[in-house]
Amino acid sequence: MRIEVERAILQSADEAAAAIRELLSGRKIFALNLLSSPGSGKTTLIEALLARFDGKGGVAVVEGDIETEIDAERIRKHGVQVRQINTHSACHIQPTRLLSVLREMDLSETRLLLVENVGNLVCPAEVSLGEDARVVLLSVTEGDEKPLKYPLVFKTSDLLVITKTDLLPYVTFDVERVRRAARAANPAVQIFEVSATTGAGMSLLLDRIEALRAAKNG
């Protein structure tokens, strides 16, 4: 006997994501979900955002990592509220887990929430954390075929940040090819090229994030 089911897998995750979205909207918090391979510059971007928004109404950070607390320690030095989620065997942050962490945090002053997802381009792309914008980072040292290998993360991201552009003269990385692939996956994607070392492109990116935050919550 056949039973028609027609049900999306990972739906329970979507319910938790909706609950996160509601919690954030109620408190007027703008949330970014940051995705990339390990070492592409997520923590560095978070530090730049902390410098930019310091004293302007509260930034909170949630660090996802399989086992360690190294990134959380690095961020904690900036004197902001940081929570660590160790996912152990799981390759991405579960929205149910993020929801319970957010419920424990004091978010009364928070205006910007930064979630650093676990470092890989496959699993975190599949799960919404109820974020307002998803940011994928790709460093020029990783190679320009990444969007062809992992299109889902590029399709689902609002911002693509190409990092470590100061190293472009030393690597084979066709920026135009990456831009083309990212646009084929998501015509609305906004693409930035930055170097944390020289500071190139950084203020443009931070301005854009501030504009997105202001557009949501004023």
Place this chain on the structure above:
Amino acid sequence: MHELGVASEILDIALSEAGRHAAKKVTSIRLRVGVLRAIEPENLSFLFGHLARGTPAEGALLEIVEEPVRVECEGCGASEARSFTIECPRCKGPGVTVTGGDSLSILSLEIDA
């Protein structure tokens, strides 16, 4: 290894549907899987088989209906492809937009009542 979470959710849904229909056994599960999902069918089946041991879904066959991507080409219109591409599969032109291919759902179950 992201197939593990997917396999576990397939089992949960299959067992709850089987329970609702008072089924003794689930014999097969039909899935729609988009090509962008990066699911390895063998890996998924292996993990599902492992998780389903001792449940009414033990031995159930996973039948995967692959969902292709739709490629919209500025030059020659729409076509389908089995993987993400930045080049039209027909005219090799560069002006493409790729949609779809991201489904992940259970379509139906075969059960023994």
